[in-house]
Amino acid sequence: MNEARWFGGKGRPFTVSGSRRLGALPGEGPTVVVDLVELTYDDGEMELYQLPLLLLAEPESTLDDAFVGWWEDDDHGWVHAYDALRDRGSMTRFLEAIAATPATDEITFVRQPGHELDLEAAPALFSGEQSNSSVLFGEDSVLKVFRKITPGANPDITTHQVLTEAGSPHVAALYGWVESSIDGELVHLAMLQQFLRTASDGWEFALTSVRDLFSEADLHADEVGGDFAAEAARLGTSLAEVHAELREAFGVDTLDATLIAQQMSLRLGAAIDVVPELAEHADRLRGAYGALADLGKIEVQRVHGDLHLGQTLRTIKGWKLVDFEGEPAKPLAERLLPDSPWRDVAGMLRSFDYAPHAMARSMPGDDSDVVAQRERRAEEWAARNKAAFLAAYAGATSLTPDEGALVAAYVADKTVYECVYEARNRPSWLPIPLEAAARVGTP
Ligand SMILES: Nc1ncnc2c1ncn2[C@@H]1O[C@H](COP(=O)(O)OP(=O)(O)O)[C@@H](O)[C@H]1O
Numbered sequence: 001m002n003e004a005r006w007f008g009g010k011g012r013p014f015t016v017s018g019s020r021r022l023g024a025l026p027g028e029g030p031t032v033v034v035d036l037v038e039l040t041y042d043d044g045e046m047e048l049y050q051l052p053l054l055l056l057a058e059p060e061s062t063l064d065d066a067f068v069g070w071w072e073d074d075d076h077g078w079v080h081a082y083d084a085l086r087d088r089g090s091m092t093r094f095l096e097a098i099a100a101t102p103a104t105d106e107i108t109f110v111r112q113p114g115h116e117l118d119l120e121a122a123p124a125l126f127s128g129e130q131s132n133s134s135v136l137f138g139e140d141s142v143l144k145v146f147r148k149i150t151p152g153a154n155p156d157i158t159t160h161q162v163l164t165e166a167g168s169p170h171v172a173a174l175y176g177w178v179e180s181s182i183d184g185e186l187v188h189l190a191m192l193q194q195f196l197r198t199a200s201d202g203w204e205f206a207l208t209s210v211r212d213l214f215s216e217a218d219l220h221a222d223e224v225g226g227d228f229a230a231e232a233a234r235l236g237t238s239l240a241e242v243h244a245e246l247r248e249a250f251g252v253d254t255l256d257a258t259l260i261a262q263q264m265s266l267r268l269g270a271a272i273d274v275v276p277e278l279a280e281h282a283d284r285l286r287g288a289y290g291a292l293a294d295l296g297k298i299e300v301q302r303v304h305g306d307l308h309l310g311q312t313l314r315t316i317k318g319w320k321l322v323d324f325e326g327e328p329a330k331p332l333a334e335r336l337l338p339d340s341p342w343r344d345v346a347g348m349l350r351s352f353d354y355a356p357h358a359m360a361r362s363m364p365g366d367d368s369d370v371v372a373q374r375e376r377r378a379e380e381w382a383a384r385n386k387a388a389f390l391a392a393y394a395g396a397t398s399l400t401p402d403e404g405a406l407v408a409a410y411v412a413d414k415t416v417y418e419c420v421y422e423a424r425n426r427p428s429w430l431p432i433p434l435e436a437a438a439r440v441g442t443p
């Protein structure tokens with residue numbers, strides 16, 4: 001499990017404390033089951049992870065890479081268990097079940113109107129970076145199988161459902177989903193969506209622009225061919241439109257900013273236990289939370305919750321946002337709560353900081369003049385694209401003081417989150433958010 005990209009418990013000792021079978025896929029062919037594995041961490045916290053498994057009585061050499069282990073259960077005796085997501089036949093069965101919505105007691109398949117699914121499309125496991133596991137069905141649809149399972153409605157599905165119904169041009173349309181229940185409570189297992197054929201990943205797109213800038217040492221960010229500012233501005237406009245659609249669908253509420261500031265402060269305390277280097281920036285970070293607390297009541301609504309460039313796709317029809325699940329490490333109940341839309345804005349601002357610094361780290365660092373020049377260009381790229389994005393989002397060249405305080409606090413909070421994320425997942429990237437923490441509160 002520790003090696004899997006989708007495993008959220010990296011860096012925390014755990015034991016496998018149980019497993020349960022939610023059911024089997026309907027249809028002809030070998031048995032495909034959906035199992036949940038229960039992990040208990042040393043601090044007592046428990047998590048459930050989903051493993052769709054193909055169970056075969058005999059080994060299948062073409063699936064050697066997908067072999068998970070030997071299993072014994074009451075129904076099948078000793079079997080060879082394979083990762084069903086790597087088996088084309090099993091994945092086609094998932095798609096066929098969503099298309100046909102057969103009645104089963106254990107697993108429910110739901111289909112949304114408006115699109116004829118291509119059942120002939122060849123399934124292939126997505127090989128890019130992600131927290132769950134997606135299977136692409138040709139160029140027609142993509143099935144995201146949620147790995148960490150939490151009882152309750154998954155906001156990725158509920159948000160996509162309302163945005164699809166509202167005809168939003170900024171998301172991939174929802175085609176269907178798979179659900180079940182644990183002790184009578186709903187669990188969402190997978191989501192089927194429109195495959196965005198012409199999409200380029202926003203993170204990769206931004207890195208290409210940074211690469212262009214770094215290769216033209218004498219030119220400024222606004223002078224190179226790959227300047228990203230117009231795209232950053234389009235992204236700002238798209239995000240503002242998505243926020244308006246979410247307000248329309250889910251409504252708006254108000255919340256006492258002190259409560260949000262308190263949560264941020266608690267998160268900082270817990271983060272310092274994981275990343276002790278954060279302690280030296282704690283006063284500065286708490287200063288940003290304090291300015292938020294002074295704002296009194298603030299407007300909150302349904303938001304994306306974990307927005308960054310890797311959650312954006314540039315298509316020929318403009319920018320699309322994906323993955324409305326919120327921060328993977330947060331409990332579901334917290335992820336469903338309305339929040340300030342400035343959380344999403346802050347997420348994107350952090351990403352505009354990450355892109356040039358991540359690229360700079362991947363380049364040779366022997367010549368100190370070259371490194372210093374690159375650092376200046378990195379700052380320039382980040383500042384230019386943050387400004388273009390913010391101005392387009394806010395529809396103004398400068399933010400009001402209250403908006404400035406909101407952005408600063410959410411940027412600080414995201415930076416703290418990233419320090420923990422990097423420490424656990426990519427320790428060599430920890431300096432990126434740590435250096436940003438050192439800059440919080442400076443103009
Ligand atoms: N509808 C889609 N069409 C094409 N590519 C997609 C689509 N949805 C997501 N992707 C790609 O898959 C990646 C992972 O998707 P995401 O929803 O972020 O998964 P996870 O929640 O597992 O991190 C995205 O960064 C994007 O590159």
Ligand SMILES: O=P(O)(O)O[C@H]1O[C@H](CO)[C@@H](O[C@H]2O[C@H](CO)[C@@H](O)[C@H](O)[C@H]2O)[C@H](O)[C@H]1O
Pocket residue numbers: 129130131203306308309310311323327328347350351352354355418421
């Ligand atoms: O996409 P996920 O929901 O899995 O989000 C998690 O992983 C992200 C990294 O893949 C992480 O994002 C951080 O790194 C990005 C570059 O890889 C950068 O653009 C983001 O700004 C930065 O936060 C995200 O925080 C985490 O929740």
